[in-house]
Amino acid sequence: MSEMTYPDRLAALRAVLVEQGLDGFVVPHADAHQNEFLPPDAERLMWLTGFNGSAGAAVVLRDQAAIFVDGRYTLQVRDQVDAALYSFHHLVEEPVADWLGTVLSQGAKLGFDPWLHTQTQKERLEQAIISTGAEFVPVATNPLDSAWLDQPAPPAVPVVPHEVRFAGRPSAEKRADLSASLRESVLDAVVLTQPDSIAWLLNVRGGDVDHTPLPLSFAIVHADQDLDWFVAPEKLSDELLEHLGNGVAVYAPDAFGAGLDRLAGKRVWACPDSAAAWVFDRLSGVKAKLARGGDPVTMSKAVKNEAELAGTRAAHIRDGAALVGFLHWLSIAAPGEGIDELSVAEKLATFRAPGEHFRDLSFGTISGSGPNGAIVHYRVTPETNRKLGAGELYLVDSGAQYLDGTTDVTRTVAIGSPSAEMRDRFTRVLKGHIALAMLRFPPGTTGGHIDVLARQALWKAGLDYDHGTGHGVGSYLGVHEGPHRISKVGANTPLQPGMIVSNEPGFYKEGAFGIRIENLVAVSEPAEIPGGERAMLGFETLTLAPIDQSLVDAKLLTDEERAWLDAYHARVRDVIAPLVEDAAREWLVSVTASLGV
Numbered sequence: 022m023s024e025m026t027y028p029d030r031l032a033a034l035r036a037v038l039v040e041q042g043l044d045g046f047v048v049p050h051a052d053a054h055q056n057e058f059l060p061p062d063a064e065r066l067m068w069l070t071g072f073n074g075s076a077g078a079a080v081v082l083r084d085q086a087a088i089f090v091d092g093r094y095t096l097q098v099r100d101q102v103d104a105a106l107y108s109f110h111h112l113v114e115e116p117v118a119d120w121l122g123t124v125l126s127q128g129a130k131l132g133f134d135p136w137l138h139t140q141t142q143k144e145r146l147e148q149a150i151i152s153t154g155a156e157f158v159p160v161a162t163n164p165l166d167s168a169w170l171d172q173p174a175p176p177a178v179p180v181v182p183h184e185v186r187f188a189g190r191p192s193a194e195k196r197a198d199l200s201a202s203l204r205e206s207v208l209d210a211v212v213l214t215q216p217d218s219i220a221w222l223l224n225v226r227g228g229d230v231d232h233t234p235l236p237l238s239f240a241i242v243h244a245d246q247d248l249d250w251f252v253a254p255e256k257l258s259d260e261l262l263e264h265l266g267n268g269v270a271v272y273a274p275d276a277f278g279a280g281l282d283r284l285a286g287k288r289v290w291a292c293p294d295s296a297a298a299w300v301f302d303r304l305s306g307v308k309a310k311l312a313r314g315g316d317p318v319t320m321s322k323a324v325k326n327e328a329e330l331a332g333t334r335a336a337h338i339r340d341g342a343a344l345v346g347f348l349h350w351l352s353i354a355a356p357g358e359g360i361d362e363l364s365v366a367e368k369l370a371t372f373r374a375p376g377e378h379f380r381d382l383s384f385g386t387i388s389g390s391g392p393n394g395a396i397v398h399y400r401v402t403p404e405t406n407r408k409l410g411a412g413e414l415y416l417v418d419s420g421a422q423y424l425d426g427t428t429d430v431t432r433t434v435a436i437g438s439p440s441a442e443m444r445d446r447f448t449r450v451l452k453g454h455i456a457l458a459m460l461r462f463p464p465g466t467t468g469g470h471i472d473v474l475a476r477q478a479l480w481k482a483g484l485d486y487d488h489g490t491g492h493g494v495g496s497y498l499g500v501h502e503g504p505h506r507i508s509k510v511g512a513n514t515p516l517q518p519g520m521i522v523s524n525e526p527g528f529y530k531e532g533a534f535g536i537r538i539e540n541l542v543a544v545s546e547p548a549e550i551p552g553g554e555r556a557m558l559g560f561e562t563l564t565l566a567p568i569d570q571s572l573v574d575a576k577l578l579t580d581e582e583r584a585w586l587d588a589y590h591a592r593v594r595d596v597i598a599p600l601v602e603d604a605a606r607e608w609l610v611s612v613t614a615s616l617g618v
């Protein structure tokens with residue numbers, strides 16, 4: 022069968038729109054669970070337009086079409102998408118809703134798939150559309166699916182128990198807590214649509230999406246502790262059913278609607294920012310009394326228990342040994358000829374794969390040399406693949422999924438001799454990283470309060486970086502999870518003991534080089550400071566890998582910062598040296614030597 026061209030695909034979608042009496046259709050980068058990594062059957066935006074970034078949307082009208090991407094993808098979208106078919110727009114500066122306000126005419130019918138928009142997203146779009154006199158029409162069947170003849174089947178990877186030695190608490194106990202909180206709030210049930218929340222609650226893992234061990238599913242948790250789980254039955258083994266126990270009733274995903282209907286007239290908690298508009302419509306349809314609130318599992322999941330913290334420490338030691346083996350290999354291979362971004366990323370994976378409990382990478386490795394390092398979410402392809410060249414920087418951001426923990430680490434290394442500018446910028450990024458690593462802060466402090474500390478040394482020199490400083494990380498779950506983060510915007514959740522967050526300031530010079538230094542840290546218990554009056558929280562650094570000292574301008578560091586770097590390197594050496602081969606150990610000892618200033 023010959024591949025459909027992009028003009029064919031657009032024409033096929035328009036033909037279905039005409040059949041359905043629609044004047045247009047919105048195609049978001051989303052699935053029914055708002056997953057970060059989409060299963061292949063939900064890659065509708067990519068199928069339609071060719072754009073393969075991790076966020077964006079298209080709108081197809083009868084006589085024009087538009088694609089919206091954020092700042093990370095403004096160059097990529099021009100490479101991947103035919104400008105003769107789509108106009109290009111900035112997702113943030115010219116949002117879909119604003120654009121629709123300028124192009125829709127009175128009485129036009131714009132379709133949307135209510136499974137692919139959260140309730141909040143739907144309401145925002147609806148307002149803009151109604152103000153033009155047009156209609157926003159939910160479709161029962163996605164018209165794009167009718168046009169997409171070889172759409173893959175939904176994934177059906179087996180679900181496996183996540184052992185309590187890794188999870189730390191039995192599922193029944195977690196469910197009892199959640200149901201108790203429902204009773205306290207005088208609610209009858211909560212609807213969960215985020216697969217990572219459900220996986221955490223049930224102590225199960227799966228493999229329906231890349232890099233995150235998720236089974237795609239929905240759940241309804243009742244105040245009496247019963248849980249209705251909507252998941253493809255072919256994913257479940259007898260062992261898994263036994264693991265679930267009696268409190269969990271299993272239904273096929275297409276029974277989810279009927280499950281929601283049984284909540285008729287009841288008081289039901291649902292999250293408008295993560296649950297599909299379809300869920301809200303269905304609940305409203307049976308007159309459920311809706312309590313809108315954030316997914317209640319998100320916060321419980323973010324605060325890791327002792328077993329999860331012990332697991333992530335162990336996983337980070339294993340990951341550190343793999344990284345040291347890799348960085349040692351790189352130190353020998355890079356000055357030679359012929360190693361490139363793709364081959365280096367593949368090599369790194371071979372160091373991680375033999376590790377105990379290794380299951381997968383936690384995201385596609387960002388392997389960027391020279392100017393490619395300046396592209397924040399760079400994904401190397403055969404077309405963009407570059408050799409690592411002398412006098413350049415090489416940035417590698419990577420991570421792994423181990424049964425006992427999820428890792429995410431970035432190192433930037435100099436290939437040959439770095440320039441004075443590279444060393445200055447690197448040292449300023451390092452100062453920001455250390456400022457967070459050493460910080461003590463009172464309970465109640467949010468990631469928004471502390472973000473500035475990671476940027477101050479850059480700001481002083483008239484520099485900055487255009488991404489957040491830290492994101493939450495799961496326990497053998499998503500490498501990006503909320504609700505906490507470290508960022509200028511939207512980081513209003515207080516940092517609590519047990520939360521894992523990344524510490525990843527950077528600096529990017531377009532067309533030249535990129536720098537990022539990323540460690541994961543865990544928020545520590547409050548501790549008294551000698552002579553102090555209030556107990557303070559702090560960060561425990563989890564990631565164990567050397568930071569390239571050939572890029573450090575020691576004159577720019579304070580005594581305290583130098584002491585931090587020396588102590589960190591001594592710890593990396595002490596913990597990792599016994600785990601690597603002789604040659605790597607010798608190398609590790611030399612690159613973790615005291616700055617000696």
Ligand code: ZN
Binds near residue numbers: 418430
């Ligand atoms: Zn990373």
Ligand code: ZN
Binds near residue numbers: 429539
């Ligand atoms: Zn990260």
